[in-house]
Amino acid sequence: MTSAPGEAVLEVEGATKSFGAVAALSDVSLRLGHGEILAVVGDNGAGKSTLIKCVSGAHRLDRGRVRVNGDVVALRSPIHARQNGIETVYQDLSLFDNLSVVANLFAGRELTSPRRTRVVGWLRNRAMTSQVAEILAELEVNVPNLHAPVGLLSGGQRQAIAVARAVSFATRLVILDEPTAALGVRETRNVLRLVKRLPERGVSVIIISHNLEQVAEVADRVMVLRRGVKVGEAPPDAEHHDRIVGLIVGAQTGPL
Amino acid sequence: MSVPDADLAVPAGPRARQTGSAWLARRGTGLALRVVVLGPLLILAALWALLSILSPYFFTTLNITNLLQASSVVAILATGQLLIILTGAIDLSAGAVVALATVVGAKLAQSTHSGLLVVAAMLATGAAVGLANGVLIEKARLGSSFVVTLGMLSIATGLAFVVSDGSTITGLPALVDDVGSRDVGGLPISALVVMGFATAIAVLTLRLQWGRWVYAVGGNRDAGERVGIPVRAVSISVFVLGGLAAGLAGVIQAGLTDSGTASSGFNAELDAISAVVIGGATLTGGRGTVFGTLVGALILGTIHNGLNLLSVNLNWEPIVLGSVLILAIGADRLRAGFETRLRLRQAGHEDGSLA
Numbered sequence: 001m002t003s004a005p006g007e008a009v010l011e012v013e014g015a016t017k018s019f020g021a022v023a024a025l026s027d028v029s030l031r032l033g034h035g036e037i038l039a040v041v042g043d044n045g046a047g048k049s050t051l052i053k054c055v056s057g058a059h060r061l062d063r064g065r066v067r068v069n070g071d072v073v074a075l076r077s078p079i080h081a082r083q084n085g086i087e088t089v090y091q092d093l094s095l096f097d098n099l100s101v102v103a104n105l106f107a108g109r110e111l112t113s114p115r116r117t118r119v120v121g122w123l124r125n126r127a128m129t130s131q132v133a134e135i136l137a138e139l140e141v142n143v144p145n146l147h148a149p150v151g152l153l154s155g156g157q158r159q160a161i162a163v164a165r166a167v168s169f170a171t172r173l174v175i176l177d178e179p180t181a182a183l184g185v186r187e188t189r190n191v192l193r194l195v196k197r198l199p200e201r202g203v204s205v206i207i208i209s210h211n212l213e214q215v216a217e218v219a220d221r222v223m224v225l226r227r228g229v230k231v232g233e234a235p236p237d238a239e240h241h242d243r244i245v246g247l248i249v250g251a252q253t254g255p256l
Numbered sequence: 257m258s259v260p261d262a263d264l265a266v267p268a269g270p271r272a273r274q275t276g277s278a279w280l281a282r283r284g285t286g287l288a289l290r291v292v293v294l295g296p297l298l299i300l301a302a303l304w305a306l307l308s309i310l311s312p313y314f315f316t317t318l319n320i321t322n323l324l325q326a327s328s329v330v331a332i333l334a335t336g337q338l339l340i341i342l343t344g345a346i347d348l349s350a351g352a353v354v355a356l357a358t359v360v361g362a363k364l365a366q367s368t369h370s371g372l373l374v375v376a377a378m379l380a381t382g383a384a385v386g387l388a389n390g391v392l393i394e395k396a397r398l399g400s401s402f403v404v405t406l407g408m409l410s411i412a413t414g415l416a417f418v419v420s421d422g423s424t425i426t427g428l429p430a431l432v433d434d435v436g437s438r439d440v441g442g443l444p445i446s447a448l449v450v451m452g453f454a455t456a457i458a459v460l461t462l463r464l465q466w467g468r469w470v471y472a473v474g475g476n477r478d479a480g481e482r483v484g485i486p487v488r489a490v491s492i493s494v495f496v497l498g499g500l501a502a503g504l505a506g507v508i509q510a511g512l513t514d515s516g517t518a519s520s521g522f523n524a525e526l527d528a529i530s531a532v533v534i535g536g537a538t539l540t541g542g543r544g545t546v547f548g549t550l551v552g553a554l555i556l557g558t559i560h561n562g563l564n565l566l567s568v569n570l571n572w573e574p575i576v577l578g579s580v581l582i583l584a585i586g587a588d589r590l591r592a593g594f595e596t597r598l599r600l601r602q603a604g605h606e607d608g609s610l611a
Contacts (some may be wrong), residue, residue: 108483
């Protein structure tokens with residue numbers, strides 16, 4: 001990737017967003033370094049989803065700025081966010097259950113012949129299959145049959161396919177919204193292992209969760225939101241653990 | 257139940273070599289899957305075998321020619337309907353568009369002798385109604401294809417009565433009559449038209465990016481929007497093609513009778529929808545094939561033909577057809593469950609179930 005280590009991939013400054021009289025987000029700022037994994041934690045209604053929707057282009061900020069690689073960008077839509085190298089894995093995964101693993105990874109940007117012919121181009125199924133096999137191998141995602149409809153895969157496999165799709169689109173940042181909420185213990189472990197590998201591909205990660213224990217394993221830093229306000233930020237080590245928990249539930253106030 | 261082999265993120269290492277019996281089981285699963293996918297075709301084959309036994313006239317060139325000819329209108333309509341159903345929508349106006357196309361063609365034939373012009377006008381009529389359906393649903397954001405096309409059913413029927421003044425207009429150009437009623441060596445031209453149209457649609461849906469998008473929109477419309485598929489344009493395009501199919505069905509219908517009348521095509525959309533569903537598609541979208549749809553249309557046509565040959569009172573026909581539709585859905589549920597189990601096994605879930 002082009003940015004030097006330490007340079008910010010994403011900077012959010014003073015993000016503020018209200019829905020009617022409800023202030024969902026007040027003056028939240030964050031900085032995400034190249035190849036960094038940031039966990040955003042907080043209770044229900046803390047503003048986690050609103051924050052990522054503003055960064056993924058689904059919502060527009062009332063006030064505040066988003067910088068991508070140093071440039072101020074007004075993200076208009078998820079497609080626009082994608083053009084800026086930002087990809088989101090939604091909680092519902094947004095997979096096509098009736099389509100194969102290969103078709104899902106290339107959905108909307110299928111390889112065609114003649115090259116770059118939209119709509120009426122012929123599908124280059126073989127080329128897509130080999131690229132999908134490659135990226136899944138790289139991410140160490142094991143799916144026995146790339147032509148099986150995604151609806152037949154297990155929860156963990158589906159999550160992995162959704163993450164793999166995001167990673168293959170994203171050049172800078174992948175946002176994961178509660179990636180382990182619906183998974184069992186072992187599948188959670190495997191998905192987190194997959195997330196840990198993403199910085200190797202030069203991609204930064206924001207992972208949203210209400211489960212501190214899970215994200216503590218993979219995150220470099222944890223940011224805590226409470227009632228739309230950023231109440232603290234700390235590395236997820238043993239030293240800070242109890243204080244982070246305190247911030248999440250509101251028992252702890254003040255700096256860490 | 258555990259799923260030892262199907263887990264994700266198993267570190268890449270030397271995978272255990274497949275044993276001979278595992279290989280055999282894999283091949284067996286693949287073979288069984290192929291048979292199960294052919295479900296509707298098996299029903300058709302059973303019907304043909306049964307009718308061959310019950311009637312000496314069934315398996316004759318003349319009768320098969322008749323059967324293919326009589327099935328062709330529904331087959332074309334069903335192929336167009338399939339595209340719309342694949343996206344999760346429905347077109348209730350298709351039968352009325354057939355009627356409108358026949359009277360537009362017949363009316364125009366009174367002032368021109370150009371067969372090509374008449375055919376073009378009939379196709380354009382269908383495509384125009386389809387475009388209107390699509391635009392109303394997607395651009396005017398009315399959303400419900402059921403309601404919009406129900407309204408269009410009424411409008412197109414009314415237009416057909418207005419254009420024809422409620423009477424049957426006879427006399428169409430030779431081109432239209434040939435398409436509807438002539439055959440080449442026992443093979444009706446209408447059947448050839450069906451094959452040509454169906455092949456084209458099959459290629460479009462299976463080989464083009466557009467076709468992938470049709471299945472994607474039916475599978476998960478919201479996800480389609482998120483990954484940048486022009487969902488509304490795809491939806492409009494299937495309605496235009498569905499309308500075009502109805503226009504083409506109108507050409508065959510008009511040619512069969514050498515006339516245009518506002519009452520032709522009555523309820524034909526229901527036969528088309530039945531054919532699509534009997535052919536294995538789901539009304540919720542994302543699943544179905546052109547081949548299955550053609551088989552579905554042939555199953556309906558065969559039942560109609562068989563009841564005639566067996567001299568069953570015609571009043572019974574709708575009852576039989578309706579029962580077959582309901583039975584077909586029941587059978588398809590069973591078949592789909594079986595198919596899912598086989599596919600799970602193929603996907604690596606050893607016991608054919610999700611953990």
